[in-house]
Each structure stands twice: as C-alpha cells, then as structure tokens.
Amino acid sequence: MTDAAAPLPAAAPAAGEHPNQFALLGQRRFAPFFWTQFLGAGNDNLFKFAFTVMVTYQLQLAWLPPEKAGLVIGALFILPFLLFSATAGQATDKYDKTAVIRFVKTLEIAIMALAAWGFWMVHVPVLLACVFLMGLHSTIFGPVKFAYLPQHLGERELTGGNGMVEMGTFVAILLGQVAGGLLVAVPQVGPHYVAIACLAVAVLGRLTAQGVPPTPSTDPGLRINWNPVGETWRNLKLAHGNLVVFRSLLGISWMWFFGAVFLSLFPAFAKSVLHGNEQVASLLLVVFSVGIGIGSLLCEVLSRRHVEIGLVPLGAIGMSVFAIDLYLATRAIPPGALWDLRGFLAQPAHWRVMADLGLLALFAGLYSVPMYALIQLRSQPSHRARIIAANNILNALFMIASALLVGLLLDAGLSIPQVFLVTGLANAVVAAYIFLLVPEYLLRFVAFVATRLVYRFRVHGDEHIPVKGPAILVCNHVSFVDAVLLMAASPRPIRFIMDHRIFAIPVLGWMFRLAKAIPIAPQREDPAVYERAFREAAAVLADDELVCIFPEGGITRDGTLGEFKGGVMKLLEARPVPVVPMALSRLWGSFFSRIDGAAMVRPFRRGVFSRVGLDVGPPVAPTEVSPPLLRERVAALLAAAA
Structure with missing residues (x-):
C-alpha cells in the first residue's frame, strides 16, 4: 500500500487554521476543483432539462412522445456509467487526476459545441447523442471527483470537503434545471439561448479547471484493461476486498435508490396528489435540493471535523421517519383545482408536506456524506478511483432498479404516497441490515448519541x-463507558482489551462483543485467556490497527489514578509501535462510575449533559515506554484538564 507520489493527508494544514468548511473555498487546493465540478453538474442539468422541456412541450415527435422523453433521456445519460465506469476508474488511478479533469472539461466544450448546433437547428437525434456523451463526460469525472479530495485534504477536513461538494452538486443541479427551463421557454429564441449558455458554462468550467493543482498518479504502472465487462467485475471484486468499504458502497447505492424514487415522482406527485402546477413541482425540487445541501453542510458541525460515521444511522432513521410521515401528510391534503404557487403555499397542509420533504433530504445528506468520506479514507490510495468507479456502477444499477420497482408498484395499483410509504419502510429494513453487517456504524452511532445527548464531551489533542x-x-479507567467515549474520539476503529467480566453486563456486554473487544482475565485466574488476549492484540497491531488498553487493570474505586501494570510492555515485545497516552476527566461521580461503591445504581446522579473530557498527549516511541512514564504522562494530562 503506497502513495509515495501523492500528497499525504497528514501534510494538510492543521484544523485550527480553518474554522469551517467554507474556508476551503479560499484555497487553491479546493476552490478551483469545487467550481469546476459545480459548473459541470450545472451544465449537465441545464442541457438535459432544457432538452426535456423542449421535447415535451415544444415539439411533436411521433417517435419520441412526451411521456417517454424523460425516460429515454435519463436512460441515455446513465448508460455510460454502466459501460465505462470501470475504464474511467483505471484512468484516474493511472494518470494525474488534474490532467484527467482538464481532459474532461475540454471534452465538455466539444460536446456542448455539438449540442449548441443541435439546439440551433432543433436536431433531436444529435441532442440525444449529446445526452449520451454528457453521460460519458460525467462517467469519467465521477472517480476523479471523489479520489481527488483525499490527496489534498486531511482526515479532519474530509467530511467538510465532501459536504461542500455534495451541497455544491445539488445547488448546481437546481440552478441548472431552473436556468434550462427558463431559457428554453423564451419564445422563438429559447433553444438559441440554451445553446449559448451551455457552451459558455463549458468554457468557464475549462478555465476553472486550469487552476486545479497537480494531483499525481497513485498507480502509474497500472495497465488499463479495455474490456468494460471484465473490468467492471474486477472492480466490484476489488471493492469487495474491504468489506466495510464494499458494504458502504451498497449503503450509498441504496441512498441513490431511495432518492431516485422521490425525484422521479415529483412531477406526478405535484400534479395528481398535491393538485399543483409546474411551479409547485419546481418548488418540491427546490425544497429537496436545499434539504440535501443543509444536511451535507451540517455533517462537519455534527462530526466535529472528523469522519463521523455515527451520523449514518441517524440519517437513515430520519429518512424513514419523514418518508412515512410524508405519506401520512398527504392524507390531509384538501381537494381542489390546480394550485398555482401562491395558492399552494396558502394551504397549511402543504407546509407539512414541504417540511417532510426538506427534512427527508436533510437526513439523506447526513447519511451519504460520512459514507463517501469513509470510503475515501479506508480505500487503498493505489486503487481508490477504481473503488469509486465500482460505486458509480452500483449507483447506476440501483437507480435502474428503482425505476423498475416504482413502475411495478404503480402498475400494481399503489398510489404515489403509498410508494413513498413502502420506500420509507424498506429503508428501515435495509438500513438495519447494513448496520448489522457493519456494526461499526451502529457502534459509532451509540458513541455519537452518548457524547452529544448524555454528556457534553470535549476532546483536546485528538490530532x-x-x-x-x-x-x-x-487511558485511565474511570467508568463502564470509557470505551464508548474513546470510540467517539477516534477517527478509526479501536480494538479494546477489556476485563472479561464486563461482557456479562446487559447491553454493554453485547455492544463490546459487537465492537470485537478482546476479553482478558488476570494471569493467575485464567492463564489461557490472558495469553490469548495478547496474541489477538498483537495480530490486530500487525494489521495496522489501533489497540486500547487500560493499564490500571480495572475501573477505579476511589477516583484516583492507580498504578500502571505491565500489559503495555508485553504488547510492545510482540509489536513495537507508538503508544498514545490519554486521560478521561470529569467522569468520576457519573452514573457509570463507582463513586458509591457500585456503578449504574443512581440514574441522573449528575443530571444530563454533564461535562466530560478527553485529553490526548503526543505519542511515545516504543523504545522509551515504561509503565511509570506512561502513568506520569496520563497524570499530567489529568492535571492540565482539572
């Protein structure tokens, strides 16, 4: 696993230099890339929407009836994702990503020049060909879009950067569709205006691409396999090599399935259920896009600038809750004539529908952004783009499946609100299944809730x-939830060495087994369990993972820091690695501590939202480690936090 040519995430500026994700827009490593992808997404949708409106409302084509125009255009656009994603992923891993970006934007100018001629001459076959070519353009850009960020952003910036890109994409989609609809509707010269606008945006995108900094190849020796079928299968197998990553790909693809159900039904929902005109359908799209954007931006705030996958279950819960409530809200919709925008907004029942749509989209943003960031962080840099390509292939397949399933449900007699209800219930089932397959999501969610709703948790030195x-x-051992708090503080999974008796505690024992904690017993009590624990911990370190040990050997009974035992030295004998001292503060006296001799007997002993902290010190080299030195470092951290 090498990435020698690429800038390392650790080289990114410290988090303190950038107060929030918007500060990235002032930096060359992010801003030109952001505006390049923003303009590309906007141009895609300006072109497609204007073309759809033109075919639907302005032309009379026997071979392309209005009711099928959107389906044909959508299918032509998504087809290249199935055919060429695997090749695009290889090219992105093999070549400088900036060179690929500039090639794509130059290709966009050529495609839009052809499309401009098609609009000017009202030549529908040429415009259909351009839809396919713009799908190819997006197929090539897709792996670059997500493989670029980890080479220029640190771990603490990755969630914010992905949130900005996700927000920018949906805002660009919205603006592109609005602009396309307005321009093409101009009497007589509408298609001419669209032609000029598409070409101008393409040129502007190429200019911003010129400012994107070099992004060296991560696998320059890669030989491209031009067989799309064979390479697609190979990419899926490559992604399957890391089960957490692969199942996260499936989770993202499910989100696209879920979103495609709602987006595809907005026009019919607005007309037949809400009794609204075209303006109402556009309003629903605006509400949905704004919701996605807000949810994407909230990820950095809620994650405290880490890749916080605990947000994913929260997002899934919100998606189901508000999809189901959307069905319930439609039952209160009053009958009426075709509402215009003003009349629609005057009805109180319609505001609940818009709130459901906006919150559903917001939680979809919370669901998707951490998943994208996790895939970027956990994929090997040498084939990260091919993993993203596999994701694009799965997304396309899930969106096609979404269209087919919606059609079957409607043919079976279900109403549009009932389709929303089925989708919301299915989301709950699928999400639960994914979280049981990848328990890290569920564990991080528990840690997220504990550190936001039970405690006011503050971490210092987590870098x-x-x-x-x-x-x-x-770390010092103060309570039965120490491990939960450490989970929340770490950007990576931690394997804990824990007293075997804690596994008998209801709920906590189940959770620690789910976290694959390593049970240990005192050597004099059970030598076999003692030795097995250290063998398993050494294997974890050999896999380049994190191991946490509480060197006091048990939870404190008086709130003071005990003597450190020699378990750390035994671990270092097998695997010399850095040792990171940590100190939990203000937990003594909480419900989970032993302040009265027995823990977990007096609920709300310190109320809710009590302040607790974690202070992390610099790593100690394995050659310098000793139990007294580590105890001294932890004691100093506790003293500083007092």
Whole structure:
C-alpha cells in the first residue's frame, strides 16, 4: 500500500487554521476543483432539462412522445456509467487526476459545441447523442471527483470537503434545471439561448479547471484493461476486498435508490396528489435540493471535523421517519383545482408536506456524506478511483432498479404516497441490515448519541490519534463507558482489551462483543485467556490497527489514578509501535462510575449533559515506554484538564 507520489493527508494544514468548511473555498487546493465540478453538474442539468422541456412541450415527435422523453433521456445519460465506469476508474488511478479533469472539461466544450448546433437547428437525434456523451463526460469525472479530495485534504477536513461538494452538486443541479427551463421557454429564441449558455458554462468550467493543482498518479504502472465487462467485475471484486468499504458502497447505492424514487415522482406527485402546477413541482425540487445541501453542510458541525460515521444511522432513521410521515401528510391534503404557487403555499397542509420533504433530504445528506468520506479514507490510495468507479456502477444499477420497482408498484395499483410509504419502510429494513453487517456504524452511532445527548464531551489533542498505522492507546479507567467515549474520539476503529467480566453486563456486554473487544482475565485466574488476549492484540497491531488498553487493570474505586501494570510492555515485545497516552476527566461521580461503591445504581446522579473530557498527549516511541512514564504522562494530562 503506497502513495509515495501523492500528497499525504497528514501534510494538510492543521484544523485550527480553518474554522469551517467554507474556508476551503479560499484555497487553491479546493476552490478551483469545487467550481469546476459545480459548473459541470450545472451544465449537465441545464442541457438535459432544457432538452426535456423542449421535447415535451415544444415539439411533436411521433417517435419520441412526451411521456417517454424523460425516460429515454435519463436512460441515455446513465448508460455510460454502466459501460465505462470501470475504464474511467483505471484512468484516474493511472494518470494525474488534474490532467484527467482538464481532459474532461475540454471534452465538455466539444460536446456542448455539438449540442449548441443541435439546439440551433432543433436536431433531436444529435441532442440525444449529446445526452449520451454528457453521460460519458460525467462517467469519467465521477472517480476523479471523489479520489481527488483525499490527496489534498486531511482526515479532519474530509467530511467538510465532501459536504461542500455534495451541497455544491445539488445547488448546481437546481440552478441548472431552473436556468434550462427558463431559457428554453423564451419564445422563438429559447433553444438559441440554451445553446449559448451551455457552451459558455463549458468554457468557464475549462478555465476553472486550469487552476486545479497537480494531483499525481497513485498507480502509474497500472495497465488499463479495455474490456468494460471484465473490468467492471474486477472492480466490484476489488471493492469487495474491504468489506466495510464494499458494504458502504451498497449503503450509498441504496441512498441513490431511495432518492431516485422521490425525484422521479415529483412531477406526478405535484400534479395528481398535491393538485399543483409546474411551479409547485419546481418548488418540491427546490425544497429537496436545499434539504440535501443543509444536511451535507451540517455533517462537519455534527462530526466535529472528523469522519463521523455515527451520523449514518441517524440519517437513515430520519429518512424513514419523514418518508412515512410524508405519506401520512398527504392524507390531509384538501381537494381542489390546480394550485398555482401562491395558492399552494396558502394551504397549511402543504407546509407539512414541504417540511417532510426538506427534512427527508436533510437526513439523506447526513447519511451519504460520512459514507463517501469513509470510503475515501479506508480505500487503498493505489486503487481508490477504481473503488469509486465500482460505486458509480452500483449507483447506476440501483437507480435502474428503482425505476423498475416504482413502475411495478404503480402498475400494481399503489398510489404515489403509498410508494413513498413502502420506500420509507424498506429503508428501515435495509438500513438495519447494513448496520448489522457493519456494526461499526451502529457502534459509532451509540458513541455519537452518548457524547452529544448524555454528556457534553470535549476532546483536546485528538490530532495525536494516528489516522493510519498501528498504535497502542493507554487511558485511565474511570467508568463502564470509557470505551464508548474513546470510540467517539477516534477517527478509526479501536480494538479494546477489556476485563472479561464486563461482557456479562446487559447491553454493554453485547455492544463490546459487537465492537470485537478482546476479553482478558488476570494471569493467575485464567492463564489461557490472558495469553490469548495478547496474541489477538498483537495480530490486530500487525494489521495496522489501533489497540486500547487500560493499564490500571480495572475501573477505579476511589477516583484516583492507580498504578500502571505491565500489559503495555508485553504488547510492545510482540509489536513495537507508538503508544498514545490519554486521560478521561470529569467522569468520576457519573452514573457509570463507582463513586458509591457500585456503578449504574443512581440514574441522573449528575443530571444530563454533564461535562466530560478527553485529553490526548503526543505519542511515545516504543523504545522509551515504561509503565511509570506512561502513568506520569496520563497524570499530567489529568492535571492540565482539572
């Protein structure tokens, strides 16, 4: 696993230099890329929507009836994702990503020049060909879009950067569709205006691409396999090599399935259920796009600038809740004539529908952004773009399946609100299945809830927790939820060495088994369990993962820091790795501590939202480690936090 040519995430500026994700727009490593992808997404939708409106309302074509125009255009656009995503992923891994971006934007100018001629001459076959070519353009750009960010952003910036890109994409889609609809509707010269606009945006996108900084190849020796079928299968197998990544790809693809159900039904929903005109259908799209954008931007705030996959279950819950409530809200829709925008907004029942759509989209943003960031962080840099290509292939397949299933449900007699209800219920089932397959999502959700709703958790020095490579974390042991809080603080999974008796505690025991915690017993009590624990921990470190040990050997009974035992030294004998000292503060006296001799007997002993903290010190080299030194470092962190 090498990425010698690429800038390392650790080289990115410290988080303190950038107060929020919007600060990235002032930096060359992000801003030109952001505006390039923004203009590309906007141009895609300006072109497609204007063409759809022209065919639907302005032309009378026996071979392309209005009711099928949107379906044909959508199918032509998505076809290249199935055919060429695998090749695009290889090219992105093999070549400088900036060179690929500039090639794509130059290709966009050529395609839009041809499309401009098609609009000027009202030549529908040429415009259909351009739809396919713009699909190819997006297919090539797709792997670059997500493989570029990890080479220029650090772990603490990755969620914010993805949130900005996701927000920008949906805003661009919205603006493109609005602009396309307005321009093509201009009497007599509408198609001419669309032609000029598409070409102008393409040229502007090529100019912004010129400012994107070099992004070296991650696998320059790769030999491209031009067989799309064979390479597609190979990419899917490559993605399957990391089960957490592969199942996250499936989770993202399900989100596209879910979203495609709603987006495809907006026009019919607005007309037949809400009794609204075209303006109402556009309003629903605006509400949905704004919701996605807000949810995407909220990810950085809620994740505290880490890749926080605990947001994913929260997003899934919100998606189901508001999809189901959308069905319930439609039952209160009053009958009436065809509402214009003003009349629609005057009806109180319609505001609940818009709130459901907006919140549903917001939670979809919370669901998708951390998943994208996790895939970028956990994929090997040498074939990261091919993993993204596999994601694009799966997304396309799921969206096609979505269209087919919606058609079957409607043919079976279900109403549009009932389709929304079925989708919301299915989302709950699919999400639960994914989270059981990848328990890390569920565990991080529990940690997220504990550190936001139970405690006011503040972390200092978390930049000392390594984002890659093996390390041993050592921490004082104050309560039964110490491990949960450490989970929330780390950007990576942690394997905990824990007293075997904790696994008998209801709920906590189940959770720690789910986290693959390593049970340990005192050597004099059970030598076999003791030795097995250290063998398993050494294997975890050999896999470049994190191991956490509580060197006091048990939870404190008086709130003081005990002596550190020699378990850390035994681990270092098998695998010399850095050791990171950590100190939990203000947990003594909480419900989960032993302040009265027994923990978990007096609920709300300290109320809710009580303040707790974690302070992380610089790593200690394995040659310098000793139990007294580590205890001294942890004691110093506790003193500083007092």
